[in-house]
Amino acid sequence: MPDALTLRDTTAEAVQMLTVCNACRYCEGYCAVFQDLSHYRKVEAQDIDYFANLCHHCTACLHACQYKPPHEFGIDIPRALTATREQSYADYAWPKPAGDLFANHGVIASVVTAVCLTLVLGMTMWLNPAAAETHTGPGAFYAVIPHGVMAATGLVTFSYGLLAMFVSALRYGRSIGVRSGDVFNYANLLRTTHAIASMRHLGGGHGDGCNETDAAYTNRRRYFHQATMWGFLLCFAATCVATIYELGLGRLSPFPYTSLPVVLGSLGGLGLLLGPAGLAWLRWRRDDPTSPMDWSLLLMLFTISLTGFALMLWRETSWMGALLAVHLGFVLAFFLTLPYGKFVHGIYRGVALIKFARDNP
Amino acid sequence: MSAPFPQADVTVIGGGHAGLCAAISAAREGASVTLLESAPLAMRGGNSRHTRNLRARHDGPAVTLTGSYDAEEYFQDLLRVTQGATDEALARLTIDESASLLCWLSDLGVHFQPALSGTLNLSRTNAFFLGGGCALMNTLYEVAETAGVAVFYDAEVIALEMEAGCCRSLTVRYAGATHTLDTSSVVAASGGFQANDAWMRDVWGEAADNFLIRGTPYNRGLVLRALLDGGAAAVGDPQQCHAVAIDARAPKYDGGIVSRLDCVPFGIVVNRAGQRFYDEGEDFWPKRYAIWGRLVAQQPDQIAFAIVDHKVRDNFMPSVYPPVEADSIEALAAAIDVPADTLQATVSGYNAAVQAGDYDPDALDGCRTQGLSPDKTHWALALDEPPYLAYPLRPGITFTYLGVKVDARARVLMSDGQPSENVYAAGEIMAGNVLGKGYCAGTGMTIGGVFGRIAGREAACLTR
Ligand SMILES: Cc1cc2nc3c(=O)[nH]c(=O)nc-3n(C[C@H](O)[C@H](O)[C@H](O)COP(=O)(O)OP(=O)(O)OC[C@H]3O[C@@H](n4cnc5c(N)ncnc54)[C@H](O)[C@@H]3O)c2cc1C
Ligand code: SF4
Ligand code: SF4
Numbered sequence: 001m002p003d004a005l006t007l008r009d010t011t012a013e014a015v016q017m018l019t020v021c022n023a024c025r026y027c028e029g030y031c032a033v034f035q036d037l038s039h040y041r042k043v044e045a046q047d048i049d050y051f052a053n054l055c056h057h058c059t060a061c062l063h064a065c066q067y068k069p070p071h072e073f074g075i076d077i078p079r080a081l082t083a084t085r086e087q088s089y090a091d092y093a094w095p096k097p098a099g100d101l102f103a104n105h106g107v108i109a110s111v112v113t114a115v116c117l118t119l120v121l122g123m124t125m126w127l128n129p130a131a132a133e134t135h136t137g138p139g140a141f142y143a144v145i146p147h148g149v150m151a152a153t154g155l156v157t158f159s160y161g162l163l164a165m166f167v168s169a170l171r172y173g174r175s176i177g178v179r180s181g182d183v184f185n186y187a188n189l190l191r192t193t194h195a196i197a198s199m200r201h202l203g204g205g206h207g208d209g210c211n212e213t214d215a216a217y218t219n220r221r222r223y224f225h226q227a228t229m230w231g232f233l234l235c236f237a238a239t240c241v242a243t244i245y246e247l248g249l250g251r252l253s254p255f256p257y258t259s260l261p262v263v264l265g266s267l268g269g270l271g272l273l274l275g276p277a278g279l280a281w282l283r284w285r286r287d288d289p290t291s292p293m294d295w296s297l298l299l300m301l302f303t304i305s306l307t308g309f310a311l312m313l314w315r316e317t318s319w320m321g322a323l324l325a326v327h328l329g330f331v332l333a334f335f336l337t338l339p340y341g342k343f344v345h346g347i348y349r350g351v352a353l354i355k356f357a358r359d360n361p
Numbered sequence: 362m363s364a365p366f367p368q369a370d371v372t373v374i375g376g377g378h379a380g381l382c383a384a385i386s387a388a389r390e391g392a393s394v395t396l397l398e399s400a401p402l403a404m405r406g407g408n409s410r411h412t413r414n415l416r417a418r419h420d421g422p423a424v425t426l427t428g429s430y431d432a433e434e435y436f437q438d439l440l441r442v443t444q445g446a447t448d449e450a451l452a453r454l455t456i457d458e459s460a461s462l463l464c465w466l467s468d469l470g471v472h473f474q475p476a477l478s479g480t481l482n483l484s485r486t487n488a489f490f491l492g493g494g495c496a497l498m499n500t501l502y503e504v505a506e507t508a509g510v511a512v513f514y515d516a517e518v519i520a521l522e523m524e525a526g527c528c529r530s531l532t533v534r535y536a537g538a539t540h541t542l543d544t545s546s547v548v549a550a551s552g553g554f555q556a557n558d559a560w561m562r563d564v565w566g567e568a569a570d571n572f573l574i575r576g577t578p579y580n581r582g583l584v585l586r587a588l589l590d591g592g593a594a595a596v597g598d599p600q601q602c603h604a605v606a607i608d609a610r611a612p613k614y615d616g617g618i619v620s621r622l623d624c625v626p627f628g629i630v631v632n633r634a635g636q637r638f639y640d641e642g643e644d645f646w647p648k649r650y651a652i653w654g655r656l657v658a659q660q661p662d663q664i665a666f667a668i669v670d671h672k673v674r675d676n677f678m679p680s681v682y683p684p685v686e687a688d689s690i691e692a693l694a695a696a697i698d699v700p701a702d703t704l705q706a707t708v709s710g711y712n713a714a715v716q717a718g719d720y721d722p723d724a725l726d727g728c729r730t731q732g733l734s735p736d737k738t739h740w741a742l743a744l745d746e747p748p749y750l751a752y753p754l755r756p757g758i759t760f761t762y763l764g765v766k767v768d769a770r771a772r773v774l775m776s777d778g779q780p781s782e783n784v785y786a787a788g789e790i791m792a793g794n795v796l797g798k799g800y801c802a803g804t805g806m807t808i809g810g811v812f813g814r815i816a817g818r819e820a821a822c823l824t825r
Pocket of ligand 1: 374375376377378379380397398399400405406407408409410411412413414415416516517518519550551552553575576577579580581582583584617618758759760787788789790802803804805806807809
């Protein structure tokens, strides 16, 4: 855990580096950071949290920099902004003490996952002797884990995650100077949504993408990232539709393979296999210091998808109970660690992009 | 020792913009190419890594360029800055080819961006490299290697065996040993000699020790020297270099663009003795910063201090290095080690000479002094609002003008006027043919690119 002094140092270093950038400006066309920087006369410490979350660590500006190490200026914007970005996650976390969780995210995520798996699997198998039997037809899942228990656990943990992230977003937004008027502004929202949906900035300002291992540009990261985001959103949509089916239409899961929730979920699941695997591969090849929280989110999403498919494939066998418990164990762990891991990147970046849209019409 | 380098048709010396354009064009003509770059990979690209744009002719909007910029207007701009010190045929060739250079680079995958904020005056004439010269170099190196060019870093050419205008072998220092490399043709693209201390001292005397070199420490002029000694005709004044006034605290080499200071027109500039020596408000800074390099070079110890007061500090972009600040002129003098009484007298005299007028930092305003020698003719406001800020200035050398003469096929001309059989030159090392003096933003990279392409093509044809 960085102490107060190194905290200040990372911010001071970022201020120093961006001051050099502001005198240089060669990277103006790469991304939102440099585009917005050109409106600043002077970069101050309080501006760094904003810039940090506008950066998505594509490293284009590092490869392009004539002052990168071994030059004595040692300019490395992606490193400086990644350090301050991760610090900002901790600084705006809610409740405040939970910010410490970021620093040890890898360990915490593993422990939470292990506990969730043991609990869900253990309780299911121990409390319900029928869990290891074959169940088919509508309501089969609830023969293993009661509907109420499953729904309540999911709802409570996910809502908590949403609430924690919402409060963090508010605090972050206030600190970087985003006002509610900026959020409820049609043009801003449209531009922000478009930027996120297309991941415009991962195009590198020229559409050829960003740098990976060397000075060459590639769009791989953009595509894998899109697969991950859309995969997640499709799975979320599948869950919502399923809920409507169950509560509104009175139809109980498991649904047929051709039903809307299963189709959405499978498409999303594919995205969550491909995207995180691809991103992890790129990370591994790039061989730069990656914080554990990046790995754990990718691993979590991948495993949820994998266990989801396994459940779908073998739902008509006696393994269904165990598979369901394992899948839900991972989902539960994901929900619990949601607000204190890399997932919040999407939230902070969204808020930063709203400010960017406001200031760069 | 025999060379570790593969036998190649064309040997390109120098891996900056000119060298890479030459290597790529030679390789695309089917020649085998070896490129020798004296810098290590991390610092490759010479002065080109510090650049941001090139100037190109265009009849209508092209890449990121707005409007049009025709050949005649371009030529007039060149004539004006060089005051006629240009070879008209080569200048017109450069201008003509600049249009296709832009397309060629763009086809190779070089990305351009609109003029950077603060340089909108160049959006019609200059195409800016996205990410700057280093990004340009990255792309060109990648293209070159894909095209089969064998690139060697840390490989410095120290001699060319010249015989009757022909070069059959080179001596290269590489990996701690000296090697001889045979070649059928050579493209010299190794820049000027500004990073050669001894040579600079020859020209400038001891003052040269206090110069800062804005670009690469690897342009030591060894190849230029070898060519001149081998009988090549010289072009450009050996005493001349492009020198601008930059922050004295910048590194000795490679400080590049960010060591720029924009404060001069808004205050006064004094030398080590605390005395003014030139009109700080003669014209807008971008039009004057290039004469200030020479002005500071002529002061004792080649140092000067720009002094402004609090009320104008927001009129210019802040410097990368923070200013020296003090609450009185006396304290400021102590902080910058200038005699306090002289500085006080200079400031009082200046303040007393300031005439009333409408101050306007964005226009040639009517604020001037009367009766001083020298007077300050614009933006003259009394220095009376503490804190006072001082910025130390030193001459920053961009490049030297001395080069080798070439013809329209980029062949090096020998002192008898005959072209060399197999030695070509491109870039800074021959820029003096077109830019005999003065400078016009973006022409350096245009000359390098245009002559690099020609040299590569011609050298490749020679070996067929
Ligand atoms: C700070 C700065 C900013 C500039 N900005 C611009 C701009 O925006 N636009 C513009 O048009 N011009 C600009 N210029 C000028 C521009 O840099 C030059 O005109 C251009 O780079 C010349 O290209 P070149 O390939 O001839 O030289 P360089 O790019 O300097 O390349 C020469 C190469 O030769 C190598 N070399 C030298 N000696 C040897 C040897 N003996 N053996 C092997 N290799 C050797 C060096 O390592 C170097 O890589 C700028 C210059 C500076 C210093
Ligand atoms: S990263 Fe380097 S090249 Fe890019 S703007 Fe900053 S200093 Fe300039
Ligand atoms: S790493 Fe990429 S996103 Fe981050 S500042 Fe640099 S160019 Fe922008």
